[in-house]
Amino acid sequence: MGQYITTHEFYHVYTDEPHATRRKEMLKKYPEIKLLMGHDWRMSIQVTISVCIQIFVAILLRNSSWWTLFLCAYVIGGTINHTLSLALHELTHNLAFGHSRPMCNRLLGFFANLPLGVPASITLKKYHLDHHRFQGDLIYDTDIPTRLEVFLFSSRIGKLIFLIIMPFLYSFRPMFVFPKAIHVLEIVNFILAFTFDGLMFYFFGGKTLTYFLLSTALGLSLHPISGHFIAEHYVFKEGYETYSYYGPLNAITYNVGYHNEHHDFPYIPGRNLPKIRKIAPEYYDNLPCYTSWTKVLYDFVMNDNVGPWARVTRPTKVGRVEVPTQQEYEQQMKTVVKQASKRG
Numbered sequence: 001m002g003q004y005i006t007t008h009e010f011y012h013v014y015t016d017e018p019h020a021t022r023r024k025e026m027l028k029k030y031p032e033i034k035l036l037m038g039h040d041w042r043m044s045i046q047v048t049i050s051v052c053i054q055i056f057v058a059i060l061l062r063n064s065s066w067w068t069l070f071l072c073a074y075v076i077g078g079t080i081n082h083t084l085s086l087a088l089h090e091l092t093h094n095l096a097f098g099h100s101r102p103m104c105n106r107l108l109g110f111f112a113n114l115p116l117g118v119p120a121s122i123t124l125k126k127y128h129l130d131h132h133r134f135q136g137d138l139i140y141d142t143d144i145p146t147r148l149e150v151f152l153f154s155s156r157i158g159k160l161i162f163l164i165i166m167p168f169l170y171s172f173r174p175m176f177v178f179p180k181a182i183h184v185l186e187i188v189n190f191i192l193a194f195t196f197d198g199l200m201f202y203f204f205g206g207k208t209l210t211y212f213l214l215s216t217a218l219g220l221s222l223h224p225i226s227g228h229f230i231a232e233h234y235v236f237k238e239g240y241e242t243y244s245y246y247g248p249l250n251a252i253t254y255n256v257g258y259h260n261e262h263h264d265f266p267y268i269p270g271r272n273l274p275k276i277r278k279i280a281p282e283y284y285d286n287l288p289c290y291t292s293w294t295k296v297l298y299d300f301v302m303n304d305n306v307g308p309w310a311r312v313t314r315p316t317k318v319g320r321v322e323v324p325t326q327q328e329y330e331q332q333m334k335t336v337v338k339q340a341s342k343r344g
Contacts, residue, residue: 040269057211078225087109145173159308163301
């Protein structure tokens with residue numbers, strides 16, 4: 001990791017993120033890992049089933065009591081909408097239909113976005129790839145909390161509030177920290193999402209739309225699956241900036257818990273991530289990991305040594321290193337996957 005200069009807000013390092021180095025070393029030692037690269041069209045089946053269930057449940061609850069609506073939105077809707085948001089994460093890497101068919105991935109993203117109630121698919125893609133390319137970068141990595149968040153949410157009560165409003169922080173932080181021009185597909189995403197909202201409201205009433213919005217707000221806040229937000233990169237053990245989760249919830253979350261594996265190989269679909277660990281166990285078995293996302297949330301609030309400041313940061317690459325654009329980065333991925341397919 002390099003030498004740390006620690007304060008009570010961030011862990012400052014002056015080394016590059018560890019995943020590119022580990023990826024290069026692993027591919028040299030285990031070239032068969034390249035055979036795992038590609039895409040997994042079967043995730044579109046899970047997305048379709050999830051969207052249909054959400055629409056069915058929303059219509060079913062159109063005349064229910066508010067307590068029933070709230071409970072179902074947390075237990076059923078929150079779980080499904082969070083998995084749909086993780087499907088959007090997979091689609092930012094073109095992992096459903098591959099880099100050769102980016103528009104198919106975008107269309108599936110539009111569809112998966114419908115029950116979320118708010119447009120997110122294209123905006124997530126616009127910022128998420130920067131998180132991979134510039135992990136910990138003080139400008140480009142908008143996954144890192146702002147200093148204002150550190151100031152407001154560092155007490156135990158503050159950290160609890162931080163978890164409750166997490167979906168809002170993750171949605172609006174990138175636009176304030178590193179605003180980007182609106183992409184035309186974002187406008188399409190907005191139109192489709194709000195048109196769907198309007199149609200559901202018109203034909204089935206306000207509770208149907210409320211169910212979608214509550215499912216997103218509750219499912220991405222104090223929900224067991226939301227433990228992955230904290231587990232992935234918040235420093236619980238000094239010297240490590242990415243952590244994996246090996247537990248049962250991976251089965252419905254596209255194996256997002258295999259987060260070290262994902263950052264090492266972001267162009268390998270979720271269903272293949274466990275195979276990386278089986279091929280090269282010596283690279284992962286000694287890394288700190290989790291088996292419960294719920295415990296991660298509890299520890300985040302109760303552990304006074306962990307909070308919004310517990311992130312590894314590094315000086316921005318702006319002005320000192322020429323970095324690839326998003327298009328160049330995706331083209332590199334496309335080339336690597338194509339070469340791997342030929343070898344397979």
